[in-house]
Amino acid sequence: MSAAEHSDTPASRGRVGRPPSVEARQRTLKLAGELLDQHGYQRMTMDDLATGAGVSKKTVYRWWPHKAALVADVIADRSFVRSVPDSGDTREELLELFDAIQAYTRSRDVHLMTMLVDMAVADDGTLQRALSNTISLRRNAARLVLQRGIARGDLPVDLDCDTLLDLWNGLAAYRQSVRPAPLPDTTVAQLVDLALAGHTPRIGEAG
Known part of the structure; x- marks a missing residue:
């Protein structure tokens, strides 16, 4: 076999121009x-990413045309939503929901989300769409828990689910960032019991 023939074997052709693997993309x-966690959005560069991941800068831009698109995929990749299973016990489910809210406020992801909210203002819409999708996933899962309680007759039929979730999320975030101190279990139980007693925001009520 000649050198020219040998260079055209299937094995050789497989090595030339082989597309980057799925594993390489996930690694990147x-x-x-x-890098986002360590340096923030502004200081993270595509050059550093390509070098660290062991891929070419051209490959990185083939996967993500700009940094905002890359970060949007990071957000989506981290968008694990902790669901609260239907146990038939509304109080137990609300306690678990509040626990999930607190766990999220303690996670690294909430820091990333907070940072990117500011970045999204100057973005072309890519980051804002990613943030909205992630927030919607979490909000829909939480709203489902409240709707089950309404269907069972344990929560008011005119409960303003979104405002109640805003209150619970806001309290958990405040206690995590501004006044770092965990909410006692007794306080969480009191908040849940207030909701079950009907002391909740209502749809249509004057604010």
């Missing part, structure tokens, strides 16, 4: 999240 995406 994971590293992007780590």
Whole structure:
């Protein structure tokens, strides 16, 4: 076999121009999240990402045309939503929902989300769409828990689910960032019991 023939074997053709693997893309995406956590959106560069992931800068831009698109994928990749299963016990489910809210406020992801809210103002819409999608996933899962309680007759039929969730999320975030102190279990139980007693925001009530 001649040298020319040998260079055209299937094995050789497989090595030339082989597209980057799925594993390489996922590795790059994971590293992007780590760089975001360490340096923030502004200081993270596509050059550093390509070098750290061991891929070419051209490959990175083939996967993500700009940094905002990359970060949007990081957000989506981290968008694990902790669901609260239907146990038939509304109080137990509300306690678990509040626990999930507090766990999220303690996670690294809430820091990333807060940082990107500011960045999204100057963005072309890519980050804002990613943030909205992630928030919607979490909000829909939480709203479902409240709607089950309404269907059972345990919560008011005119409960303003979104405002109640805003109050609970806001309290958890405040206690995590401004006044770092965990909410006692007794306080969480009192908040849940207030909701079950009907002391909740209502749809249509004057604010």
